[in-house]
Amino acid sequence: MRHGERRMVVLFLLPACLLYGVLFIYPVLSSLVFSLYEWDGFSQQRRYIGLGNFTRLLADPMFWTGLQHNLFLLAVPTVIVLVAALFFAAVLTGRLRGARFFRVVYFFPNIMSMVAITLLWFFIYNPNFGLLDGLLGAVTGSKVSTVWLDPNHIMGSLVAPIVWCSLGFYLVLFLAGMESIPTTYYDAARVDGANAWQQFRSITVPLMWDIITMAVVFLVIGGLRIFDLIFVMALGYPNEQSQVISTYLYEQAFNNANMGYGLAIAVVLFVLVFAATAIAMRLMRREQMEY
């Protein structure tokens, strides 16, 4: 390294590493340690119980229920968003009138705060004056009584807000990908007699595979980590039918004064995210296509 460069390297890395090490690495490592203790989070009394929290977790039905819900929210919205985003992207790359308008509109929910989105959907689903019931009432001509947020339907009702607020981002992502594919491929395919669907399947999708993989990974991780929507929709106290891992973590750590246990849940969540990412990337692996 050249003279002066070493100093620059150190100086330039210092603030980032300092902040990261102190405020990120240290707490994460602490969590790992505290998850081995029984602690209420109020007092100084802490009892070392080794893997006790983890064994308790394995036997905890609420955790598994939460995980189930996470898997549901990981799978269903992901599929819907992928399909819808690919579809809209394919359509909007064309010289469709108003393509730009649609792009702008669809992306808007993405920039709203999750809290604001949850509130909005809270009102859409509201039994007294909600928009959805109102629309249905107008269409069917009679008053519709709500079932949206009741225990049997709440999980399903959560899919719509998730799709609604994620679609725009992936739409833009896929549009970017699609527009960078050279037209020569499509021209050649058309000469060979391929129709739109065939072109899509054999050209567009394979060349966009990396981007699609990235999208899948983000959506999967998002499905596992989801918190704001559930927490606010349940007004801070999700019940069994709407519990997910991250809200259960919060409940145990902060409401039930089971701090050590809550942290164990957080550790498991991290492992799950890691595993899910690895699995998703492995499943989506294909030949890298160059063009």
Next chain:
Amino acid sequence: MGKRRKERALGRLPGRVLLYALLVGYAGAVILPMGWLFYTSLKSNEEIFRSPWALPERPHWENFTYAWGRAHIGDYFANSLAITLVSVALILLVSAMAAYVLARFPFRGNRIIFYAFLAGLMVPMQLALVPLFFLVNSMRLLDTYTGVILVYIAYSLPFTIFVLAGFFRTLPHELAEAALIDGCTPSQAFWRVMLPIAKPGLVTAAIFNFLGIWNEYLFALVLISTESLRTLPLGLANLLMVTHYESNWGGLFAGLVIVMLPTLLAYALLQGQLTKGITAGALKG
């Protein structure tokens, strides 16, 4: 060249009509709730419950004064603005510096440090939440702008360094070499030459960080408890809970509108940049 390809997705007329129907339908699903939100915020409490989807009889602007003043949305707005702007500025500074050396200077430990930052992308915030709370508390930075800003910086480092390192890596070496030959120190080469060229990356990072921090809820929930320091997402959630007691639903809607308006404006102005940024990220990433 463009025309042929662009028409490939459009079928015959019935297909086209169906297509438009779908597009307009989804656009409606986005616009309709927003519109409903806007005009409901101008109704009185009683009107809201009596005829939820009718237009307001007369605009109740006092809902907005309630939200801005009594419900303190105005204060929360100022808090969010201050915190977000300072955080984004510092994030860019700190990340650019780190990303630059990580991307262009091979040294022992470079890879380890880089992957350490990347690994942060996968860590769920909740894992660090509790000890972070105690840590910030022991630093006497709980319930302060400083504490929140420092935390936001630290947690934006993985993503921002990832994005900026990508940019810096693609910059040609010749530029830096030329600068050095002209008599710059290595760090001068950074400030005067390389950083300006990385502007697209910086803008992208800035926009994403701005949005992320502006809308961030969880850390703010845990790190801020003084009412006067609340950020907008916190204030909104709080307003929702308060409304269940005070029952000023018109005010709540007005609060929501106030929160959305600047985002809407910013979006209208910057959406070109935003899509360009995502595009660039997609292609380089």
Next chain:
Amino acid sequence: MPDHLGAWMDARFLTHSARKPTGAVQHYRRRCLLAACLLAILLAGCTSPETGRRASGREIEVQIFMGGYGLDFFEKLARTYEQAHPGVKVTLSGDPRIIDKIRPRLLAGNPPDVFWAFLPMWRLANGGALYELSADLATPAYGQQITWRQSFLDGPLSTAMIGDKIYFVPTDLSVMLMWYNVKMFRQHGWRVPRTLDEMLDLCERIKAAGIAPIAFQGRYPDYATPLLLSLFQRKAGGRPLYDVINMKKGAWMHPDLVWAAGVLQEMVNKGYFQPGCMGMTHTEAQMEFVNGRAAMVPCGTWLKAEQAGTTPKGFEMSCFNYPAVTGGKGDPSVACISMGYWCVPAQAVNRKGGVDFLKWVTSRANANEFAREKYTLFSIKDADKDLCRELAPAVATMKQARYTWAAMMSNWYPELSRRLNDSLSSLMAGNMTPEEFCRRMEAQAERTRRDRSVPKYTLPLPAGVEP
């Protein structure tokens, strides 16, 4: 930002055209700048505490939950306290999520001097975070000859006892009753039911009139617990009820409890609970009630206060205690209550002040005024003069009750409470049989009993409990 910094750096080194060996000096200067910046940021963030004034007793810091009662009354109490104690300032703050403010302060070791929040009080007490009040309870109450302890109603006070120690005192008192639409009842000639059979019959008639008989706060199924356990007590007597509260083995499997759960489910099946109620929050369900779309709603005596902002003019409401069960062993005068608790943290800087303010809040005069203004009851004896008309049946219920009980196990064991909520939800949504409900609750109770990390509490049996 980087551009400006770069320009500044440029300006400094413009004169140099070649790399200088003074890199060390530049480096050092830049380092100092960075350090100065960091220091400035850190210093700006430090807040100075006002604990000095509290330590000398000149200031009392109060933090309370801001909900249906708002903040104004307590602020008034703060001002009257200041008038009665010249030289002392009372700083009062409130928030719906005050719990998020108090928790970090408890952890940091600088809590307020007195607070009211929905924290796990019993856990706090066990962890030594709260100040034990027995000594202060023996001192005279404000404005009365009797001691502070004697000024409390027995039922509520007994719920706050942990063994023979007491770490928090009950304040606002609510009786859990069934509220009904007076005008609607009058119009249709319906009468307040005295027995379960009468109530079921009434529901049938209300349904036939095209109105939902009972609105329900389905998102918080705990609102059904008083109904469930009251029916249980009326059928089986007081001791089985206390067995459930005190987590005796097998208590949840009592056949009369299975029966009560069955009654609840039957009411749902027959459509006596408003359709769609399981998706409603408390505000939404109660709105249905005040807007005349449902005839009754189970709620605490806080209903009038909570719905004050949204009750249409001319709406008349009143309440009745849960009905008797013909042939049951339990006394139908027994009432289910619920209290708020205020406490003084052990580490509070001004403990004496905190306790004194607490005594002020619970003085008979202030308690009565609170009850009058806020349409509620209070845990102090004889603090029920001139209350609003709607609460008259509640006042009468308290006076006539053989004894009062509270579902303490939900306070003591948060996981059990969660489970109860979820199980009630499933029961009422029709996803579970009454037997399963009881089995599930018994299983959870067993888990809680076995869990050595959870301390166990007992609600003492009242003198008048039925054998």
